[in-house]
Amino acid sequence: MFPASVSFCFSLLICSTSFTTPSNYLTGSSDTEDEFNSEPTIPYADSTTDITSGISHVSVNETLSTEVSTNRELTAASLCSVPGKVEELTLVPSSHNISLTWKKPIIDVNCVKLYVISWKPNINGNTASKNVTSEEFFVIDGLDACVEYEVSVTAVNANNGSSEAEVQNITTVVDVPGKVEELTLVPSSHNISLTWKKPIIDGNCVKHYVISWKHNINGNSASKNVTSEEFFVIDGLDACVEYEVSVRAMNDRDENTAAVKNVGTEIDVPGEVQNLLVEQTSHNLTVTWLKPGVNRYCVKNYYLEWKDTADDSSNTRQEISTEVYNIPDLSACVEYEVSVSAVNSQNYMSKPVNRLSTTNGEVTGAPEYNDTLCLETEMVCLKWALPDLSFNRCQLQNCTVVCIAVDMPGLPVRNGASEEFLNDSVIVNVVELSPSTSYSCVAYITNQWGSSRNSSIIYLTTEEDVPVGMIVGVLFAIIVVGLLAVVFVTYRQGTLVWPPKFFARAKQVTVRPQPILLKKFPAYCAQMLDTPTRIGSEYQLLATLSVDISASSSCLNGQIPENRRKNRYINILPYDSTRVTLDMIDGDPTSHYINASFIKGYSNDIEYIATQGPKEDTCVDFWRMVFQHDVRVIVMVTNLIEQDKVKCHQYYPNLRESVVFGDMTIRCTTEIKFTIHTARTLVLIKGDRKRTLSHLHFREWPDFGVPQSTDIMIQFCQTMRHHACAAELGLILVHCSAGVGRTGTLIAVDILLQHICENKKVDIFGTVFKLRKQRTNMVQTEGQYTYIYRCIKDAIEDPTIVNQGTVINNSLEPIYENVGTSLSTLQYEKLPKVSSKNSSSESECEL
Known part of the structure; x- marks a missing residue:
């Protein structure tokens, strides 16, 4: 059985057609410090509806129509007790709201006039937000996703007496975070430093950030990395390149819209050019290369230099913007040093890359006839002017002159050659020509690359041969007559001896030199060398x-x-x-x-x-x-x-x-x-x-x-x-x-x-x-x-090489006895020897 006061309050709630809340509840004022925990007046969902609207829906003006009835009602309300805790509080969260349902208190359920819902996030010490309802459900919206909230429901009676709060903690559902805030990029030559702030929207759902960057050239695909901090450094970048950088906040499974900015890395000195190749012709060098592997986008142009390695003063520099260049007007057969440096917009150069290359050779032009220095019966001396060799430095080998008999084709062709080149000419002697003969002669020059074309033909005629036979005949006749006169005179004087002894000892005249005895050869050779x-x-x-x-x-x-x-x-x-x-x-x-x-x-x-x-x-x-x-x-x-x-x-x-x-x-x-x-x-x-x-x-x-x-x-x-x-x-x-x-x-x-x-x-x-x-x-x-x-003279005089007393039985070994112990007599017996018929003491070399 309920107490009398409770019974009275219950009957009053059921039977009464109207009552009025205390004026201090409506106005938010209170005569006591404890009333509603000193909180401000709780706002109503409908400012025209009082806290008992869920029960009677009677307006405040009506309830205040008569002071008598009001006082009676307040007297009745004051008899209600504080309700008990609400029952079976259930929270159903979504990303941005929480749906609450509960049941009325078991204790003093009829004393409940409304419910106060209070919620606050369990972070940052935030103050609680509140609202009221007269129903047993409520939806808290406008919340942040991924945040744990403390939610409480308190039953309140007509006297603002509140029950013990039913409190639960619940976390809103994960949602896609918003864009990061205040993205800042600070570039250097090879890295970009990024800072940002968490998204304002659903920032608590962020598990990590995805940083993406790519060139704004060449259609390169993006590179990515992740971090859980609000800063990141992208390194290993190319200098002088504009990058598109984006930062996305991500929850466990989804990513939001990226915050994107473009920034260019700073300028730096380019690296060395790559794959420098030089292709040569006789008068040109074609130079090709690839951009540097390091800081290649900082290249504004290139410095190409070349010089003759034998002449440091010949250095030439050319500024170009492409990776290929043809060096013209070079000399043939010359070694050149070629170097290429990459240059940035601040005129800082990379280390040069060098190559040595020699231009191809080419034959010279034809020589030109200059003068005939001598013209004899069997020889001609011809002077030839050299062609222009200012762009041909291939080594000259010789100048050859070929002379062909014009009227007598059967005569042999005569050649003459000279390797003695003067500053701008060469003299060539052609010998063994036939006397009184017309010749056509041409000349050509041979260098290390080949022979030139023939010169223009020149014609010449050798001098007539001196009539040697006639002169000899006349002289011979004079000598014979003189000898006969001497013989006649000496014979008449009785002093002539016949035949003369010198005729008896005269040697036969031979055309070719005859073999010499070994024992006489040293003396014979000494006479030859002395004359x-x-x-x-x-x-x-x-x-x-x-x-x-x-x-x-x-x-x-x-x-x-x-x-x-x-x-x-x-x-x-x-x-x-x-x-x-x-x-x-x-x-x-x-x-x-x-x-x-x-x-x-x-x-x-x-x-x-x-x-x-x-x-x-x-x-x-x-x-x-x-x-x-x-x-x-x-x-x-x-x-x-x-x-x-x-x-x-x-x-x-x-x-x-x-x-x-x-x-x-x-x-x-x-x-x-x-x-x-x-x-x-x-x-x-x-x-x-x-x-x-x-x-x-x-x-x-x-x-x-x-x-x-x-x-x-x-x-x-x-x-x-x-x-x-x-x-x-x-x-x-x-x-x-x-x-x-x-x-x-x-x-x-x-x-x-x-x-x-x-x-x-x-x-x-x-x-x-x-x-x-x-x-x-x-x-x-x-x-x-x-x-x-x-x-041969010194060999014959050396007793270790040949022993003149035993020539017949001498083997080949004495010639080589000083060679070394590794060469045995048996080995020397294997050397080729002449046949026995040539081994006699009188044998001669076969001619």
Whole structure:
């Protein structure tokens, strides 16, 4: 049973048609500090509806119509107790509101006039917001997503007495955050610093931020990163580039609209240009490159510089904006240094990238006839003006003049050549012309790139031959008459002795020098050396006889246009009868040609190959010849460069290196430098076949000259023989530059050193003449011919080389006994010897 006061209040609520709330509740004033917890007056959802509208819907004016009824009602209301807590409070959140439902209190349920709903976020110490309702449900809207709220519901009676609050905590549902605020970008050369503030809308839903950036050029895709802070540094960027930067706030699953800004990185010095390439022609260099890999977008233009490496004052700079440039008006055969630097808008340059490049060569223009300096019966001296060489600095090799008899086609063609170039001219002598003969002559110049076109034809006629026969006849008649007169007078005086003794002892006059006995050779050689004209006359006779050899021996293969480029010197061609032939490749008729000749040795069998120093484009042919003809010893008697002229291309590798020519690989396994020569061991590999060769490089022999002494030549021949014996089989290949002068001298000395060991006579003239039958101009100068005499004289006088008392039984070994202990007597017995018929004391070299 309810107490009397409760029963009275309950009956009053049900039966009463109107009552009025205290004036202090409506006005928000209170006579006590505790009333409604000293909070301001709670606003109503409808300002025209009082707190009892849910029960009676009677207006305030009506309730105040009579003071009597009001006082009665207030007296009745004051009898209501404070309600109990609401029951079964349920909160249903969404992103931005919370729906509340509850049930009335169990205790004093009829005393409830309204409910006060209060809510506040559990962050930042915010104050609570409030509202009232007379229903048992309410929707709190306008909330932030992802925020935990403390929600309470309090039942209030007519006297503003409130129940104990029913309190619950609930978090609003996640929603997509708003855009970040106050995005700020601070760029440097290679990074951008970002700061921002959380979104105002649903900022508490942010779990992290996605930062995205991309070039505003080239259509690059964006790069991304994430952070949970409100700042980020994008590094590793290119300088001088505008970037589009965006920041998006993200919840667990969704992202919002990005805050986007554009900013350009600051300027920086460009890096080095990349892939600098230089392509050359005779007078141009085409230079190409790629932009720098570092700070490439800061490049405003490029500085391209070039200079002749031999002339620092020739430096030229060109400012360009593209990555390609053609440098014009250069000289042929000149090495240039080319450099490229990238430049930014502040004129700061990158480190230059350098390349060395040599312009291609080209043949010169044709020489022009200038003057005839001499015109004799058999010789003409012609002066030729050189063409303009201001843009052609390819090394000149020689000027050649070719003279052809006009009225007598059967006469041999005569050539003359000179390597002595003056400032702007060259003088060429053409010898062995026929007297009283008209010739047409042309000239051309050969440089390292090839031969020029022919000059204009000039015509000349040699002088008439002096009637030597008539003069000799007259002189002879005078001498005969004089002799007869002397004979007659002496006979009449009785003083004539007949026949005269000097007739009995007169020697037969011969054209060619005869072999000399070994024991008389030193004295004979000393007389020859003391009278240079005797050796000169002998050498001139050799040259004269060689003319007939050249006239009767064809060189057609060397004159074929396709083969001319394979010749180092146009006037040194192999005879067709003795030339070395190569196997033909793919049916090419010119692939079998090389400027080389087979040479017979002391045994009268082919023992040597004499050849020119390989050119760059004939190295493959050179090694084909070595492999095909089983060469086991290569003797090199020239240096690669002499007097600033290329004499031979380096066809062999350096120590512990390999070179490849065609299908052959050559490797240098050992290299030993001696006083006068360098000995190398080369391994030639072709497919599954391998050969070991000796390479002997005689370093101390000048072109057109001779070594300083004879002992170094004799010693070198000993070394060459030693390696030939060790190889047992195969030929000895000898080359200098042209393959005739120094090559012929070395082969002649080697043959004669073997000859004096088994014969009593020596024939230097005959030996050299025999070599010239096999290759033109072997032993090229008179000085080289004289040097052979000196070598053989010193060898004969050396008892360790030849013992004159035992010449017949002497073997080859004494010549080489100082070579070393590794060369045994048995090895020397394998050296080729002449047959027994040539071993007699009276044997001579076969001519």
